[in-house]
Amino acid sequence: MAAVEMSPHPMEEYFSEQGVLSRMEGFEFRPQQLQIAMRVWDLLHSPIPGTLAIEAPTGIGKSFALLVPSLLWATENDRTVLLLTAGHALQGQLVNKDIPLLGEFLPRPFRFGTLKGRTNYLCLRRSAELEKGGFLAFGDEGATSVKILRWSRTTETGDLSELELPETHPVLERIAASREGCLGRFCPMKSECFLQKLTLQAQNWHLIVTNYHLFFSHLDGGRRPFPVHFDAVLCDEAHRIPEAARSSATRSASPERFRKILSANHLSDLNKAFRNLDLPAEKLAEGWQAAVRGVERVFGRLALLSREESVFRQPLTGLRQDLEGGVEVLAGELERFVSRTVGGEQQQEVAEGFAVASQLVEALEDLRWCLDVVDYPRWATWWDGNQIQSTPVLAGASVREALASMEDVPLVCTSATLTVGEEFRFWEKESGISPSETLVLDSPFDLPTQMSIWVIDLGQRVTDNGYDAKASRVIEKMCDANGGRTLVLCSSKRLMRAVSARLKAKEREYRLLCQGEAPKEELLEAFRSDETSVLVGSLSFREGIDIPGDGLTQVILDRIPFPHPEDPIVRARRDLEGKETFIQSTLPMSRLFLRQAFGRLIRRKTDAGRVVILDGRALQREDWGIFQDFPGVPVKRVRLVPTP
Structure with a gap:
């Protein structure tokens, strides 16, 4: 019987050793990349x-493996693919570098672009108010206001990142196209609105790059009101899905939010709108002042709570009654006003009043939700000293609800850290996503020869007196011995400050970079450019750092990254899952965090280095399987020599 000759897979044409992409500078054949594609x-x-x-794992070219088959499919069938990432940094890299590069190698041209959250774009109406206000000065005699107005007349996208202002600059909040105060279809500048124009352009793109937070903020209740139709979804950094879904579902209220809404200018806007509709406004000012006092009482009482009292399990009935007593008159006035403005055309003054009313109604709904402590322990509610907030403990249900209308849409989820013990069960529970197919790929690196793990037992608990000082001394010695070239990940900001102070106490042969002293991207750029530098940060720096070569040869963690037991979400989860929560949730999450942190060390086949963890439990508690995800990697126990 004649042998059947198998035709090559379409992706081999691009990813094989002599494939189309082999002409790309720096291309290296990776079997795992071909498998993904x-x-x-x-x-x-x-x-x-x-x-x-x-x-x-990192280092196999996931982005191209996702993009090539998706762009070919989209251009062949005139479809739209939605690519989700965890943040703007990766969005920028994809849109400005990776995707344009692929355009040189694919057979058909394609249209693409990025969508960010609305606060990343300029509101033309608000920027015009800068000029009306006489060019507001921000310690610069109005130079920034002038710069913005000139830029607003030439920019094609309205993307505020083009201004290259610090993210915390106060002018950005004043000119961003936030939902608060947006007049929508009643805006006199709606035909020029950057958001509206961008959304219309995106209808014709083959590839839309956006982030999880924007995606989940639109997918409310599974109704799929995302502003642009899509036919397939690619999720990069998919381990971030639960966190993003939880963040999008969180409701909060703060004194600062109400101070902005209940301002004299907003009351003036409402008064004008009432007069425009011939509505009597006698009770409006009275109700407004009563609401101001009522809200102040609520937040004043919250501010008096102790730390233990600030995590809530039962409805805050007394505070809710206080709130309703204060806002009763204003709520009635707003209801009367809104009923007159729903539907039909509106003049700008009425539209501005409606925007104020909508903001206030939404803020009150959020505050009521939080004070009612809804559905504990499935939702955690607490006061953190600045705001009261309520968040779902498990994001899976929110994700399932959001994706309910996407049964006909192919979905691909990728990450370097989705499994625990090569099983997807933990991620499935956390994300609410049940894959019909799975694939686990081996690392392209020889980890047992490229890295080692050092375990140093400090002999102290984090809560013990002297822990920070002892940990700081050990971290100092390890950094000095390594000649810098180290990423230090601290379990608390308190320890981070102690380590920074210790390393700053005398001159070193390496540069010291500390979280909080500059924006994160600026710190990372400095870390990349200075090969011997040391970066001290919190556990959040376990992701987003790619320093191949000799610039990073040591990663230090002061402890196994367990969450703080008194964290409100951790407490609620403990009440929800019972005594099994450590095995079912806490331990798997910590192992994933460790993999993410360890993954900073080896980024290329020529990299080498060590991970140091100052927590003896990593070896003492064999049942935890802390290093189970690093088979064959040598583990060295280091003992401290007592100082005289």
Whole structure:
């Protein structure tokens, strides 16, 4: 019987050793990259849409493996692919570098772009108010206001990042196209609105790059009101899905939010709108002042709570009654006003009043939700000294609800850290996503020869007196011995400050960079450019750092990254899951955090270095399997020599 000759897979034409992409500078054939591309192609061309979850270690080219089959499919069939990332940094890299580069190698041209949250774009109406206000000065005699107005007349996108202002600059909040105060279809500048124009352009893109927070903020209740139709979804950094979904669902209220809404200018806007509609406004000012006093009483009582009292399990009935007593008159006036403005055309003054009323109604709804301590322990509610907030403990239900209308949409989820013990069960529970197909790929690196793990037992608990001083001394010695070239990940800001102070106490042969002393991207750029530098930060720096070569040869953690037991979400989860929560949730999450932190060290086949963890439990508690995800990597126990 004659042998059947198998035709090559379409992706081999691009990712094989002599494939199309081999002409790309720096291309290296990676079998794992080809595997991903083949599986994505097959999913997109399957008659039955499914969900594919892929764990693929760093260094194998996940982005191109996702993009090539997706762009080919989209251009062949005139479809739209939505690519989700965790933040703006990766969005920028994809849109400004990776995707344009691919355009040189694919057979058909494609249209693409990025969508960010609305506060990343300029509101033309608000920027015009800068000029009306006489060019507001921000310690610069109005220079920034002038710069913004000139830029607003030439920019094509309205993307505020083009201004290159610090993220915390106060002018950005004043000119951003936030939902608060947006007049929507009643805005006199709606035909020029950057957001509206961008959304219209995106209708014709083959590829839309956006972030999880924007995606989940639109997918409310599974109704899929995302502003642009899409036919497939690619989720990069998919381990961030639960966090992003939880953040999007969180409701909060703060004194600062109400101070802005209940301002004299907003009362003036409402008064003008009432007069425009011939509505009597005698009770408006009275109700407004009563609401100001009522809200102040609520937040004043919250501010008096002790730390233990600030995590809530039962409804705050007394505070809710205080609130309702204060806002009763104003709520009635707002209801009467809104009923007259719903539907039909509105003059600008009425529209501005409606925007104020909508902001206030939404803020009151959020405050009521929090004071009612809804659905504990499935939701955690607490006062943190600045705001009261309520967040879902488990994000899975929110994600499932959001994706309910996407059963006909192929979904690909990729990350370097989706499994615990090569199983997806933990991520499935956390994310609410049940993949129909999975793929776990081996690391392209020889980790047992490229890295080692050092465990140093400090002999103290984090809560013990002297812990910070002892940990700081050990970290200092390890950094000095390594000649810098170190990322230090601290379990608390208190320890981070102690380590920074210790390393600053005398002159070093390396540069010291500390979280909080500059914006994160600026710190990371300095860390990349100075090969011997040391970066001290919190656990949040376990991601987003790519320093191949000799610039990073040591990563130090002061402890296994367990969450603080008194964290409100941790407490609620303990009440929800019972005594099994440590094994079911806390331990798996900590192992994922460790993998993310360890992953900073080895980024290329020529990299080498060590991870140091100052926590003896990593070896003492074999049942925890802390290093189970690093088979064959040598583990060295280091004992401290007592100082005289």
